[in-house]
Amino acid sequence: MKKLLIYLKNYKKESILGPLFKLLEATFELFVPLVVAAVIDHGIMRGDINYITYMFLILIGLGILGVLSSITAQYYAAKASTGFGKELRHALFFHIQGLSYSEMDALGTSTMITRMTSDMNQVQSGVNMTLRLLLRSPFIVFGAMIMAFTIDFRSGLLFAAAIFILSVVVLGIMLWCIPLYKKTQAKLDLVLRMVRENLTGVRVIRAFCLEEEETRKFQCRNEELAKAQKYVGRISSLMNPLTYIIINIFIVFLIWASAIRVDTGIITQGAVVALYNYMSQILVELIKLANLIITINKSVACGNRIQDVFEVSSSLTLKDYMPAINPSDYIIEFCHVNLCYSNAGGNALADIDFKVRPGEIIGIIGGTGSGKTSLVNMIPRFYDATEGKILLDGVNIKDYPLKVLRDKIGVVPQQAVLFKGTIRDNIKWGRQNATDEEIFQALSLAQAKEVVDSKGGLDYMIEQNGKNLSGGQKQRFTIARALVKNPDLLILDDSASALDFSTDAALRKALAEMEIRPTMFIVSQRTSSIQHCDRIIVMEDGCIAGIGTSEDLLHSCQVYREIYESQFTREN
Numbered sequence: 093m094k095k096l097l098i099y100l101k102n103y104k105k106e107s108i109l110g111p112l113f114k115l116l117e118a119t120f121e122l123f124v125p126l127v128v129a130a131v132i133d134h135g136i137m138r139g140d141i142n143y144i145t146y147m148f149l150i151l152i153g154l155g156i157l158g159v160l161s162s163i164t165a166q167y168y169a170a171k172a173s174t175g176f177g178k179e180l181r182h183a184l185f186f187h188i189q190g191l192s193y194s195e196m197d198a199l200g201t202s203t204m205i206t207r208m209t210s211d212m213n214q215v216q217s218g219v220n221m222t223l224r225l226l227l228r229s230p231f232i233v234f235g236a237m238i239m240a241f242t243i244d245f246r247s248g249l250l251f252a253a254a255i256f257i258l259s260v261v262v263l264g265i266m267l268w269c270i271p272l273y274k275k276t277q278a279k280l281d282l283v284l285r286m287v288r289e290n291l292t293g294v295r296v297i298r299a300f301c302l303e304e305e306e307t308r309k310f311q312c313r314n315e316e317l318a319k320a321q322k323y324v325g326r327i328s329s330l331m332n333p334l335t336y337i338i339i340n341i342f343i344v345f346l347i348w349a350s351a352i353r354v355d356t357g358i359i360t361q362g363a364v365v366a367l368y369n370y371m372s373q374i375l376v377e378l379i380k381l382a383n384l385i386i387t388i389n390k391s392v393a394c395g396n397r398i399q400d401v402f403e404v405s406s407s408l409t410l411k412d413y414m415p416a417i418n419p420s421d422y423i424i425e426f427c428h429v430n431l432c433y434s435n436a437g438g439n440a441l442a443d444i445d446f447k448v449r450p451g452e453i454i455g456i457i458g459g460t461g462s463g464k465t466s467l468v469n470m471i472p473r474f475y476d477a478t479e480g481k482i483l484l485d486g487v488n489i490k491d492y493p494l495k496v497l498r499d500k501i502g503v504v505p506q507q508a509v510l511f512k513g514t515i516r517d518n519i520k521w522g523r524q525n526a527t528d529e530e531i532f533q534a535l536s537l538a539q540a541k542e543v544v545d546s547k548g549g550l551d552y553m554i555e556q557n558g559k560n561l562s563g564g565q566k567q568r569f570t571i572a573r574a575l576v577k578n579p580d581l582l583i584l585d586d587s588a589s590a591l592d593f594s595t596d597a598a599l600r601k602a603l604a605e606m607e608i609r610p611t612m613f614i615v616s617q618r619t620s621s622i623q624h625c626d627r628i629i630v631m632e633d634g635c636i637a638g639i640g641t642s643e644d645l646l647h648s649c650q651v652y653r654e655i656y657e658s659q660f661t662r663e664n
């Protein structure tokens with residue numbers, strides 16, 4: 093958490109002025125009981141109206157100064173904490189953007205959202221409260237005690253005893269509560285994760301009629317959370333009655349002892365009222381301090397969770413400068429590449445070794461989980477090879493600046509992801525300066541032009557995740573988005589799976605006939621989608637089972653033959 097405080101560095105002035113103004117406010121507050129005492133002892137006792145009016149004006153002045161100091165302190169604390177929150181959020185977002193898929197997989201999306209939102213808010217409000225109260229409350233507690241000592245030494249001792257006992261009770265309850273708050277936070281995380289999963293997977297849940305089951309599970313988690321919250325709530329609710337009882341016992345003692353001392357003329361009646369006021373101030377401030385410590389603890393826990401994300405460094409080694417290009421006959425070369433996912437038992441890919449010439453269309457086929465996606469995901473460095481190397485234009489892909497590498501590659505992922513915005517905005521994700529003409533060219537190639545026409549043009553608004561489009565329409569837009577980039581290398585990862593056979597065939601034809609054709613990797617489960625590729629890579633259990641044309645493979649590769657025959661028979 094400490095490391096996060098660096099994001100306050102641009103708000104040093106506010107971080108100093110906020111607490112200082114709070115101390116000023118506290119100082120004015122500490123003078124109030126003295127003024128009241130003076131009013132009683134000198135004004136009321138003597139019936140001196142002028143003196144009372146004068147002191148009354150001083151009280152109003154102290155009140156106004158206190159309010160002004162408080163407002164100024166709130167202003168600076170809010171400025172520092174919101175600025176801190178803004179910079180921390182920005183830094184975390186930037187850091188997450190730099191992580192590779194491996195780290196994203198390990199951290200998990202829903203926990204990152206929680207850290208970015210509710211944890212971040214908790215840390216921000218913790219900073220705000222700390223700036224306002226961390227100095228103020230102890231200042232008032234000890235200030236009130238010192239004032240009590242200056243009024244009457246014996247009463248001061250009573251104050252010291254009261255502060256000690258109250259601190260033990262308040263700290264005890266607080267220490268009891270802190271681990272329980274952490275457990276409650278963990279249960280809240282579970283509820284949030286479930287909400288997120290249910291909202292994103294609502295269609296699947298309904299399709300499988302799992303609403304009741306999910307509602308039951310949610311109710312369980314929700315009840316566990318409520319139970320934990322109630323338990324910690326009950327314990328923390330002990331704070332007020334206990335502290336009030338203790339402080340009132342001390343007040344009884346104080347008034348009893350003071351009354352005797354008033355009778356003997358050691359202290360005045362005004363002094364008793366002042367002491368009583370100081371005792372009340374101590375109570376209020378100790379409770380505030382306890383709440384503050386709980387808030388700080390929650391914030392530190394949340395801050396540590398945010399810090400954990402910062403601690404995850406990207407496994408991507410990044411280069412800033414373009415390497416010298418080694419002229420090569422091949423655009424892509426996989427040299428004995430292995431891939432082992434973090435936390436996975438064994439290699440997902442083993443000894444992948446092949447070369448691709450510029451302009452070639454390579455089909456990749458294989459059973460579910462055979463490693464097709466893993467293979468193509470390594471080219472844009474979504475995952476890095478654990479052994480071996482991959483060359484692009486003769487240069488190790490790890491030697492390219494990431495932006496240069498990814499600019500050369502157009503990727504159409506298995507899952508068609510679109511963003512809220514117009515069709516134009518979405519296609520421009522591929523290339524920001526693409527003209528409408530270029531966008532239409534890409535849409536035509538992707539067989540998506542008639543979809544745009546049917547939706548009324550490029551200004552049609554796509555909803556978040558493209559939920560107002562069919563699966564096939566989304567796929568066509570994601571293909572157009574990759575094509576508008578004019579990549580040297582185009583990766584289509586099962587991205588025509590939702591297209592009907594004739595649209596799929598028209599798409600392949602259009603791609604094959606492109607004037608300046610990128611080298612292509614077409615991943616598919618359908619033989620018909622890849623059988624006309626220049627070469628086909630057949631994957632089985634993370635290894636290459638065969639490479640060649642469809643005809644060659646039908647003779648030489650049993651895996652391919654089995655896939656081909658099973659589908660060929662079915663398709664006919």
Ligand SMILES: Nc1ncnc2c1ncn2[C@@H]1O[C@H](COP(=O)(O)OP(=O)(O)OP(=O)(O)O)[C@@H](O)[C@H]1O
Nearest residue numbers: 197433436440458459460461462463464465466467
């Ligand atoms: N992010 C990941 N973390 C851990 N293991 C993974 C990850 N992605 C894939 N795998 C594993 O790697 C293997 C290959 O998966 P991959 O997605 O590459 O297969 P695929 O041939 O593309 O499958 P499909 O046709 O079903 O998409 C599988 O055993 C899978 O469980």
